[in-house]
Amino acid sequence: MSTNKLTIVPVKLDPIPVEISSNHSLQYTAEPSCVIKTAVAEISFFNGVDERIIQTIMKELKG
Template sequence: MQQKPLTIVPVSLHSAPSTDLPAPSLTSSGSCFVKSGSVEVTFQNGVEERLIQIVMRELINR
């Protein structure tokens, strides 16, 4: 079975000073781990929900 080549898109994340964002918890071990085929993604506590939704949409469309 032939696999599609993966497209890797480089991104840069820059912190934006805002009091509206929750501070990530450094003492908590909570995280979300998603594995789909050969792709593994880990989200730590404090990540914005919209970023999780974007990544999940991309995984579904593969």
């Protein structure tokens, strides 16, 4: 079990705009919506990432 103390910072993920048609691939800026920095890694989330991926990563960081 890890002895490193985790700091949880509240973030707001922006929803995918409704105006984007399904014919266009989702293109986002190079700026991440959220960045998590740990002693051994830096994890970036971008708009449009599936919520299940975020939940999985957070569970792995906790354990």
